[in-house]
Amino acid sequence: MEWKDVIPVVAGAAVILVVALVVKPALLGEPIGFGSRGTVPVGDPPVYVPSSPVPTPTPIPDDGEVYTRNFRWTAIDGGVQTTEVTVPKALFGEHRKTPRFSDYASWGRYALASSDRPFLEDLARRIAPPAANPDAEYFRLMNLVFFVQQIPYDNDENATSYIEGALPRYAMYKGGGVEYPKYPVETLVDGRGDCEDAAILMAGLLDALGYDTVLLRYSDHMALGIRMGEFNPYYARYTPRYFTYGGQHYYYVEGTDFEWWNVSTNSTAIWGKPRAIGDAAGTGLPSVQSETPQIVPLRYVPEPKEYRISPARLPGNGV
Amino acid sequence: MDPNNPSPSGGLKIPKLPDIKIPNLPKITVTRKQALTAAGVAVILVAVAVIGGTILFDYTEDQQVSAFRSHISASEADLFRVYGKISTYMRTSTTDLSVAECDAHVREFAAIARYGRDVTAYHRQIVAADAVPAAYAGAQSAYVRALDNLNRAFTYWLSAAGAYDVRDYSAADRNLAEADKAWREYAAAIADYDRELRAAEEGAEVPPA
Numbered sequence: 419m420e421w422k423d424v425i426p427v428v429a430g431a432a433v434i435l436v437v438a439l440v441v442k443p444a445l446l447g448e449p450i451g452f453g454s455r456g457t458v459p460v461g462d463p464p465v466y467v468p469s470s471p472v473p474t475p476t477p478i479p480d481d482g483e484v485y486t487r488n489f490r491w492t493a494i495d496g497g498v499q500t501t502e503v504t505v506p507k508a509l510f511g512e513h514r515k516t517p518r519f520s521d522y523a524s525w526g527r528y529a530l531a532s533s534d535r536p537f538l539e540d541l542a543r544r545i546a547p548p549a550a551n552p553d554a555e556y557f558r559l560m561n562l563v564f565f566v567q568q569i570p571y572d573n574d575e576n577a578t579s580y581i582e583g584a585l586p587r588y589a590m591y592k593g594g595g596v597e598y599p600k601y602p603v604e605t606l607v608d609g610r611g612d613c614e615d616a617a618i619l620m621a622g623l624l625d626a627l628g629y630d631t632v633l634l635r636y637s638d639h640m641a642l643g644i645r646m647g648e649f650n651p652y653y654a655r656y657t658p659r660y661f662t663y664g665g666q667h668y669y670y671v672e673g674t675d676f677e678w679w680n681v682s683t684n685s686t687a688i689w690g691k692p693r694a695i696g697d698a699a700g701t702g703l704p705s706v707q708s709e710t711p712q713i714v715p716l717r718y719v720p721e722p723k724e725y726r727i728s729p730a731r732l733p734g735n736g737v
Numbered sequence: 738m739d740p741n742n743p744s745p746s747g748g749l750k751i752p753k754l755p756d757i758k759i760p761n762l763p764k765i766t767v768t769r770k771q772a773l774t775a776a777g778v779a780v781i782l783v784a785v786a787v788i789g790g791t792i793l794f795d796y797t798e799d800q801q802v803s804a805f806r807s808h809i810s811a812s813e814a815d816l817f818r819v820y821g822k823i824s825t826y827m828r829t830s831t832t833d834l835s836v837a838e839c840d841a842h843v844r845e846f847a848a849i850a851r852y853g854r855d856v857t858a859y860h861r862q863i864v865a866a867d868a869v870p871a872a873y874a875g876a877q878s879a880y881v882r883a884l885d886n887l888n889r890a891f892t893y894w895l896s897a898a899g900a901y902d903v904r905d906y907s908a909a910d911r912n913l914a915e916a917d918k919a920w921r922e923y924a925a926a927i928a929d930y931d932r933e934l935r936a937a938e939e940g941a942e943v944p945p946a
Contacts, residue, residue, distance in 0.1 A: 427781050434789030464855035469844035472837050523906035530836045718906050719831050719842050720897045724920030727820040728927040733806040
């Protein structure tokens with residue numbers, strides 16, 4: 419055989435290979451060359467992009483101007499207590515300029531607002547100073563509850579509920595009424611509020627002391643739930659009401675419904691009886707008696723129940 | 738009349754055609770050596786055609802299964818990387834977080850969801866494009882379905898994180914519920930995949946899903 423005889427064979431083979439490896443894949447959209455038919459051009463594999471870290475909170479400008487409020491309340495031992503609260507006007511003004519969340523489920527954020535936290539920690543320490551005796555813990559807790567219960571009640575639609583004497587810009591019109599959930603320091607500066615304001619303030623104060631609380635939302639009311647093991651004191655003339663959330667018991671705590679009377683007919687002085695933990699029967703609200711409230715945790719983060727990857731066997735008898 | 742100089746008048750003159758001489762073709766003589774050479778060339782040509790044809794029309798089943806296996810393996814490796822991040826996220830206690838820390842925690846959740854969504858979309862394209870033997874078609878289809886469900890679950894997670902950002906926690910919870918459902922469908926698809934694979938490789942009958 420001579421070279422001139424081999425050349426056509428080689429040329430034929432070359433044509434076949436070109437058709438097989440270039441022309442046909444190009445026509446069918448397959449990868450050119452010896453690559454797998456399964457490999458498609460999909461770019462680089464994705465990479466994980468970490469999230470941004472916790473930002474440093476923007477400090478509230480402190481121009482020295484403050485609101486000063488004096489509170490007077492009856493403590494659990496029957497003694498009258500007083501305390502003074504000062505809040506920077508800049509912080510209060512900042513809250514008033516902040517839009518409100520329309521979803522009730524996010525109202526726990528108000529109680530945990532980082533800007534309010536130092537004021538709540540300071541106030542909580544003054545109302546309920548740390549006690550060496552563990553038995554005194556209940557009295558600390560109740561003093562905080564009683565303090566909040568004795569802040570005068572005022573509806574959101576009343577201009578008297580706000581120091582400006584007018585509804586704030588971000589008051590929300592919902593269900594034929596007005597809703598304006600206040601940040602804790604707003605309630606303190608206004609010196610009054612409605613049920614959700616009291617529940618939010620109480621939740622903020624108790625959280626500052628390390629208690630686990632939730633908001634209990636009814637169709638026309640909001641109260642607080644506090645996590646306790648078993649609470650059934652011998653002196654209670656009621657069955658303490660609690661709700662189960664995340665496997666824990668949260669006992670009902672009323673924030674506003676302070677029972678009071680005038681000391682005498684001609685006196686503006688009042689005396690009264692705060693509501694105890696678990697006492698839901700005395701509020702007189704039908705919704706509290708009949709409804710199961712929506713439980714609003716202060717700290718909400720999305721927590722999926724299902725998230726496990728199931729290992730798949732590999733083809734070719736692999737594992 | 739001179740045939741080479743036709744007169745311009747007096748009628749049509751046909752020029753004389755030259756005489757054409759057809760040479761004799763050489764006689765073809767095929768020797769035995771030449772015949773064998775031609776036959777050899779033909780045989781080689783056919784062999785090359787067969788080999789080329791094989792390359793042209795199909796890879797062997799082993800090659801296809803091998804490619805499928807490597808793609809499933811790569812997908813599983815990436816999915817377990819995602820799972821590692823999910824596990825870390827789920828282990829983080831949120832009991833005492835501040836609001837800012839809760840927000841950062843949810844941003845981490847969104848980053849994991851985005852990564853999971855991209856990983857599942859990437860591997861879905863690759864596995865779905867695999868050419869597999871007919872016996873493996875059921876397993877391939879089930880695995881692609883599993884990745885689709887997982888992709889949907891991660892997309893719902895992202896929506897939940899988005900709802901959290903606008904403080905619509907009720908919507909976030911609804912998206913999480915949908916995501917949980919997609920995760921369960923993913924687990925069911927993986928079970929189908931295992932069953933189909935066993936049927937393809939062991940010849941076992943596939944029980945109804």
